[in-house]
Amino acid sequence: MAEPAPSRFLPRRWIAEARDALTSILIPAPCRLCGELLNHSSRIPICNSCLDNFPRVPSKLCAVCGLPMPDIAEVPGEQLKCSACRLETYAFERARSFAIYEDAIVRAIVMLKFDRIEPLAKWFAERLAEIYSTNAELLNADVVVPVPLHREREKERGYNQAELLSKPLAKMLRLPHRGVLLMRTKPRPQKLVLTLRERWAAVRGAFEIRPGSQVDNLRVLLLDDVMTTGATLDACSKALRDAGAKSVVALTVARAARNPLPGSGES
Ligand SMILES: [Zn+2]
Numbered sequence: 375m376a377e378p379a380p381s382r383f384l385p386r387r388w389i390a391e392a393r394d395a396l397t398s399i400l401i402p403a404p405c406r407l408c409g410e411l412l413n414h415s416s417r418i419p420i421c422n423s424c425l426d427n428f429p430r431v432p433s434k435l436c437a438v439c440g441l442p443m444p445d446i447a448e449v450p451g452e453q454l455k456c457s458a459c460r461l462e463t464y465a466f467e468r469a470r471s472f473a474i475y476e477d478a479i480v481r482a483i484v485m486l487k488f489d490r491i492e493p494l495a496k497w498f499a500e501r502l503a504e505i506y507s508t509n510a511e512l513l514n515a516d517v518v519v520p521v522p523l524h525r526e527r528e529k530e531r532g533y534n535q536a537e538l539l540s541k542p543l544a545k546m547l548r549l550p551h552r553g554v555l556l557m558r559t560k561p562r563p564q565k566l567v568l569t570l571r572e573r574w575a576a577v578r579g580a581f582e583i584r585p586g587s588q589v590d591n592l593r594v595l596l597l598d599d600v601m602t603t604g605a606t607l608d609a610c611s612k613a614l615r616d617a618g619a620k621s622v623v624a625l626t627v628a629r630a631a632r633n634p635l636p637g638s639g640e641s
């Protein structure tokens with residue numbers, strides 16, 4: 375029997391990717407952040423200088439949640455802790471992020487959320503792998519788990535942007551990826567902009583462990599695109615800890631640099 379043509383087995387997406395790669399060689403595309411023509415041959419639609427200029431989280435930060443604390447005086451021998459972590463707000467042990475959530479990175483994350491730009495997600499995953507490696511003793515984990523979307527939201531969007539990051543990261547760290555371990559059972563409210571109080575209320579009890587999943591004694595590395603209040607990571611961590619996880623640490627691409635607690639005067 376004749377072998378079917380191999381192209382029949384090529385997923386449509388591969389063909390599209392090959393076509394896009396070819397097009398970008400032939401016709402240089404503009405950087406989607408600054409408009410300059412792209413000066414590299416990767417399929418990331420952002421130029422090298424924009425990639426280099428994402429505002430990185432400074433080294434002076436809350437030892438627990440990673441909140442940038444550039445103006446706080448350090449006391450020798452004492453860990454820096456933000457007001458939220460002094461109140462033991464979070465169920466995760468540590469959180470760290472690559473960049474401050476402002477300007478260009480906000481637009482880059484929108485690209486992940488709505489355009490499924492996997493080469494960009496992989497580039498961010500590389501940066502998070504570097505953070506993991508340089509903080510290995512703090513972030514040690516057995517499995518990588520993405521923060522899930524509610525199934526209706528994922529159906530509508532077609533994918534989960536946290537998983538675009540967690541899959542390549544798990545591969546780089548050589549850790550198992552558990553994409554369906556957690557599920558979001560309560561959808562996000564329809565309202566577009568939520569106050570701090572509403573954000574915390576919206577995720578309370580919103581996550582559950584998928585029935586039959588084994589979590590006991592696992593050290594979990596949670597992945598998400600952005601940490602704003604930390605309420606989502608906290609709710610996921612609570613669900614994981616209640617199911618017996620030994621510890622939860624979190625990595626996000628970006629981090630809002632502000633007080634995350636309700637009652638801090640912000641809305
Ligand atoms: Zn650029």
Ligand SMILES: [Zn+2]
Pocket residue numbers: 436437438439440441455456457458459460
């Ligand atoms: Zn903190």
